[in-house]
Amino acid sequence: MLRRSDLRQEVSLICAAGALGSVIIALSSWWVAARPSTFQLNPPAVIDILPLGGAVPRVCYYIGLAVVVVTWLAFGRSLLVHGRPLRRRDLLRYVLSVSAPLLVAAPIASRDLWAYAAQGNMMAHGINPYTFGPFSAPGPFTNEMSPRWVFSPAPYGPLWMQIAHTIVGVSGNHPTVAVLLLRLPALVGVLLAAWTLPSIARRIGGRTELGLWLGVASPLTLVLGVGGGHNDLLMAGLLVAGLAVVCQGSWTALALGSAILGTASVVKTPAVAGLAFAVPIWLHARGPHRRGLPPVRMIVSSSAVAGAVGIATMTLVSVGSGLGWAWVHEISSDISVVNWLSVPTAIAIFLKLATGHVSGATSLDASMHFIRSLGSALTGVVLAVLWFVALRRAPLTCLVIGLGAAAVLVPAVQPWYYCWALVLAGLVVTRRWVWIVLMTTIVSSVIMIRPNGEGLQMDPSLINIIAGSALACWLTLRARPNAVSTSAPDHDRAEHAGT
Numbered sequence: 001m002l003r004r005s006d007l008r009q010e011v012s013l014i015c016a017a018g019a020l021g022s023v024i025i026a027l028s029s030w031w032v033a034a035r036p037s038t039f040q041l042n043p044p045a046v047i048d049i050l051p052l053g054g055a056v057p058r059v060c061y062y063i064g065l066a067v068v069v070v071t072w073l074a075f076g077r078s079l080l081v082h083g084r085p086l087r088r089r090d091l092l093r094y095v096l097s098v099s100a101p102l103l104v105a106a107p108i109a110s111r112d113l114w115a116y117a118a119q120g121n122m123m124a125h126g127i128n129p130y131t132f133g134p135f136s137a138p139g140p141f142t143n144e145m146s147p148r149w150v151f152s153p154a155p156y157g158p159l160w161m162q163i164a165h166t167i168v169g170v171s172g173n174h175p176t177v178a179v180l181l182l183r184l185p186a187l188v189g190v191l192l193a194a195w196t197l198p199s200i201a202r203r204i205g206g207r208t209e210l211g212l213w214l215g216v217a218s219p220l221t222l223v224l225g226v227g228g229g230h231n232d233l234l235m236a237g238l239l240v241a242g243l244a245v246v247c248q249g250s251w252t253a254l255a256l257g258s259a260i261l262g263t264a265s266v267v268k269t270p271a272v273a274g275l276a277f278a279v280p281i282w283l284h285a286r287g288p289h290r291r292g293l294p295p296v297r298m299i300v301s302s303s304a305v306a307g308a309v310g311i312a313t314m315t316l317v318s319v320g321s322g323l324g325w326a327w328v329h330e331i332s333s334d335i336s337v338v339n340w341l342s343v344p345t346a347i348a349i350f351l352k353l354a355t356g357h358v359s360g361a362t363s364l365d366a367s368m369h370f371i372r373s374l375g376s377a378l379t380g381v382v383l384a385v386l387w388f389v390a391l392r393r394a395p396l397t398c399l400v401i402g403l404g405a406a407a408v409l410v411p412a413v414q415p416w417y418y419c420w421a422l423v424l425a426g427l428v429v430t431r432r433w434v435w436i437v438l439m440t441t442i443v444s445s446v447i448m449i450r451p452n453g454e455g456l457q458m459d460p461s462l463i464n465i466i467a468g469s470a471l472a473c474w475l476t477l478r479a480r481p482n483a484v485s486t487s488a489p490d491h492d493r494a495e496h497a498g499t
Helices: 004-032 055-080 088-102 112-124 158-170 175-181 184-204 208-215 219-228 232-246 251-265 271-286 296-320 326-332 343-354 366-392 395-409 415-425 432-448 461-476
Strands: none
Touching: 004 055, 004 088, 004 219, 055 088, 055 208, 055 219, 055 432, 055 461, 088 184, 088 208, 088 219, 112 158, 112 175, 158 175, 158 296, 184 208, 184 219, 184 232, 184 271, 184 395, 184 415, 208 415, 219 232, 219 415, 219 432, 232 251, 232 271, 232 415, 251 271, 251 296, 271 296, 271 366, 271 395, 343 366, 343 395, 366 395, 395 415, 415 432, 432 461
């Protein structure tokens, strides 16, 4: 068993290595990631030292990424195999060490940050982003967007649009400065989740360190989430914060928590699932019931409070933004991305291949639209069934499963969507094979997206990426497999071990 001083040295070494890997990623990103398009014709002198997209910065990027992945797995081995008493501050130190350099990196593995900036620029010009695409405000902001989305209205909530609008104004209408500032809400979401997740563990159950390691400190959250600046992380942070308040168990806590969850929902709509599950989580936090099902009166009254407060919050933000409820239509609309990470899309592709339509297997035609619509409907059915199950037992587990189902059943899936469920999953997972599956998902997700945003989701090499990631994660947990433990130490054991 390591002495406390040796453990501190190990943590310091892992954090330093993680920071080094992150610095390498941040530096190389200006050559190989979703850099400003102006670099192509007029690169700064320091950038012109190496060819854009060249082999040297590309190799450096993947070396940095490998270092971050290995350091994250090292923490996981310490927790899951050796059962070392890592403290919350150790994981937060790692999160900040890896996140800080990424704040000055070019957008990593996605051009979404440029799209956020262009949509905020539309707001600055008085153009409704739910009616028109960024093409309606031509200029340097729109020029940096991926051409795929130039004509598409914004698919995000009105609170996010207001945040983007404000940041664009603060940037002095400079696209690159706006993009760097737009990464800050993602970091705020990560820190908010890290701050409030322990409260859920204490009230509902689970081991805080594992929750932080899987949901907050993973390379998916930090490299793709913070590095890519995705608003999913702000939504996830507000989701965790709202549930942490709900777990306090009072009527005031239910109302306040529902308001926070309503706020998360007007950033991005998956948080609506958290608002729905606030009721069974709140009922569970108040204490177990003799017959497993709370009194109907309590279910109805708590649902009324949560629903009324949540909807009132969303209405207040929607109306106050001047955008109204038009965002609901745009969020529910189909999009043109086709990859097999979306289960309905994968089924549509398979059916086309099975019937001999090889050339049009990935075309977004009527049959694929229909199957995608069925997937969206199935999401609602799955969440409804899980909600009723959650009234009796394991409400947090049901929410995690529901968020995971929502992430893979939407028409188009991006790897960072997995953060919706992973931010809470570490509190409820108990089986070793599930840990390996989740770890494999995280590792393969950060590898399958090239730094410039081009994905390998439809490339045969993805099979090798997943197989290699699974092998690495299995080897991480291989030693002393019976030692894998997710139970909390006495000082961190939940008051209500319902999950």
